[in-house]
Amino acid sequence: SAVISQKPSRDICQRGTSLTIQCQVDSQVTMMFWYRQQPGQSLTLIATANQGSEATYESGFVIDKFPISRPNLTFSTLTVSNMSPEDSSIYLCSVEGPVGGEQYFGPGTRLTVT
């Protein structure tokens, strides 16, 4: 399985600021995904990021709030913009596995907005 790292692992930010989360994979992958996991909740897909094209956002998530970059096949960033306390969550990136539907996840970024 792919080895995925995320930076930062955690951060505490003030409302109104922005935070960029980095996701690095140890192998080239076509699809990368960004999820949000709110406290005590399951995972919600924010967007799918393919290299060379704009990210595809799920209902309820917009590019202005969560801009995503995918400059190459091993790296992606997610920015959480103009943060509010409601954005306090764990943000996870994942990549597709060899079998349809499988995904491998990074360790997550725990964001607290005060």
Add this chain to the structure above:
Amino acid sequence: TQLLEQSPQFLSIQEGENLTVYCNSSSVFSSLQWYRQEPGEGPVLLVTVVTGGEVKKLKRLTFQFGDARKDSSLHITAAQPGDTGLYLCAGAHGGSNYKLTFGKGTLLTVNP
């Protein structure tokens, strides 16, 4: 929207007991995954089931995919404290195989 209902939401048992977690949907999935997530970590893939009626075993864990590919179960035999964690099922949609719908998770605590 394709939903996955997972039950129970919380489960606290003693070491050595058996347990079963259920994942149900009214929709058909092309495949279904089970993950375990520990505090401060991302979900770790345990198994993928793709064929209706399929049963997979991973040591003390047994996974089953329903014949109609709408439901799945995870059975743990002789649970150990190391099994403690959040268990998540996730279904892949047939039309866009990479998109997963996650259940709400089962938080399992195994007490020594």
